[in-house]
Amino acid sequence: MNKLTKIISLGVVTILAIFLISLVINSNPEPIDEITLDEITLDEKITLDEITLDEITLDEITLDEITLDEITLDELLKNYFSSHVIKKNNNLDFDTYFTENDLIRYKQKLQIQDEVRFELSSEKLELYEKLKPNKNTIVIYPIFTSAAYSDNGFYDYYSGDCDESCLNNISFKNPEFTYDSSGITTQILHILGYNFITDIDVDKNPEILEKYETVILLHNEYVTQKMFDTITSHPNLIFLSPNALYAEIKVDYDNSTITLIRGHDYPPEVSNAFGYEIEEKFHKYESDGDCINWEFFKIENGYHLNCYPDGSIHYNLGLIAKIKDL
Numbered sequence: 495m496n497k498l499t500k501i502i503s504l505g506v507v508t509i510l511a512i513f514l515i516s517l518v519i520n521s522n523p524e525p526i527d528e529i530t531l532d533e534i535t536l537d538e539k540i541t542l543d544e545i546t547l548d549e550i551t552l553d554e555i556t557l558d559e560i561t562l563d564e565i566t567l568d569e570l571l572k573n574y575f576s577s578h579v580i581k582k583n584n585n586l587d588f589d590t591y592f593t594e595n596d597l598i599r600y601k602q603k604l605q606i607q608d609e610v611r612f613e614l615s616s617e618k619l620e621l622y623e624k625l626k627p628n629k630n631t632i633v634i635y636p637i638f639t640s641a642a643y644s645d646n647g648f649y650d651y652y653s654g655d656c657d658e659s660c661l662n663n664i665s666f667k668n669p670e671f672t673y674d675s676s677g678i679t680t681q682i683l684h685i686l687g688y689n690f691i692t693d694i695d696v697d698k699n700p701e702i703l704e705k706y707e708t709v710i711l712l713h714n715e716y717v718t719q720k721m722f723d724t725i726t727s728h729p730n731l732i733f734l735s736p737n738a739l740y741a742e743i744k745v746d747y748d749n750s751t752i753t754l755i756r757g758h759d760y761p762p763e764v765s766n767a768f769g770y771e772i773e774e775k776f777h778k779y780e781s782d783g784d785c786i787n788w789e790f791f792k793i794e795n796g797y798h799l800n801c802y803p804d805g806s807i808h809y810n811l812g813l814i815a816k817i818k819d820l
Contacts, residue, residue: 567635567690571681574671578611586809587621588682589613609671612681612808625814627688630707633680634725636714638693638743638752640675641666648716648754661760663751676712676735679804682814683710693721697745700724708796710817713804714738716752718745722768731796732820733772734803736780742767772798788813790820 578591582600591611592600599606614622642648647664650656671677684690688710695702697718703709709728713735717725722739725731741757754760757767766773776791776798785801788810797820803813 567680567684567692570635570669571671571684574669575609575611578608587615587618587811588685588808589615609677612678612685614685621811622686625686625811625818627683627686628708628818630705631688631710632703632706632708633683633688633690633710633712634696634714635669635680635690635692636675636712636716637666637669638717638745639713639715640669640672641752642716642741642743642754643672643674644670648758651760652758661754663746663749663753665749665751667750673804674713676804679712679734679807682807686814693717696721696724698747703728708732708820710734711738713802715740716743716754716757717741718743719768722770726770726795729795731793732790732817733776733793733796733798734817735799736776736778736802737773739768739770739773740766740777776800785810785813790816796820 575591577593580592580594580597582590582592582597584590589612591613592606593608596606596608596610641664644664646656646660648661651658651660669675671680680690691702693714697720700720700723703724708730709725710732711725711734714721714725715737717739719742722742725739741760742755743752744755745752755767756764759765766777772793779800780802782801783803783805785799785803785806788799788801788803790797790799799813803810807813
């Protein structure tokens with residue numbers, strides 16, 4: 495065998511050896527490839543599904559939290575009383591804070607204009623324990639009623655100072671904690687630990703009231719038909735104000751406005767828009783702001799107070815304590 499033949503033979507043997515080795519190493523390539531591909535694909539699908547689900551859940555939670563934050567009572571109170579920073583001593587069972595301008599008015603014996611912020615006193619903690627709410631109780635803050643009483647609102651029409659334009663598209667973006675919207679009652683119950691929702695919560699999600707054993711109404715005078723139906727069907731109501739559920743409104747959430755539909759003698763001779771007998775029975779007590787002879791009367795589905803307590807509830811702690819017994 496010459497040199498060239500030896501080289502050719504060696505090359506052929508080498509090629510055959512490499513081919514045989516590759517067959518041994520990868521004797522069943524297609525199933526291995528399929529299994530590997532399937533496993534990778536399955537993992538990728540599971541990972542993708544999990545990420546997609548997490549992202550959807552996160553978006554939904556974030557949206558709900560943002561919406562809720564915009565209308566919570568905590569935020570409303572914080573914004574409204576942000577300038578009430580001057581503490582003034584008093585003979586009440588709560589600490590009180592004024593704006594600088596109101597403190598000047600007070601010293602000059604003028605009527606204050608900016609309301610008063612109430613907070614718990616560190617010296618009265620034992621007393622507050624007796625006033626804390628029962629579990630599963632909710633209070634509805636009357637945002638829509640606050641809007642109705644605002645400048646250039648419904649009451650400017652009632653007084654004859656404005657035409658029907660003051661009954662339409664009244665903004666509820668900046669509610670005020672005044673006497674007309676149960677401002678002091680709201681503050682006192684809030685700092686004592688009562689949970690709150692707003693008109694908006696009830697109107698958008700009527701089923702929310704089903705979660706609570708007791709529903710407390712303040713001066714929720716202006717409500718939608720949906721709110722009226724939902725509230726009056728609850729089995730255990732406490733009316734802390736006469737004149738609640740009195741007039742019907744419609745709400746434009748795109749523009750954050752309310753418009754009066756009927757009630758409060760609009761049109762003429764239509765008092766209670768819903769013909770609600772309980773409100774009509776207790777309506778006369780609306781003018782009693784002293785609440786000296788206060789009493790809760792039993793009604794078909796709860797209790798009704800016989801006075802308007804917002805001007806006296808901060809020193810009428812017996813009334814607050816009674817709520818727990820109802």
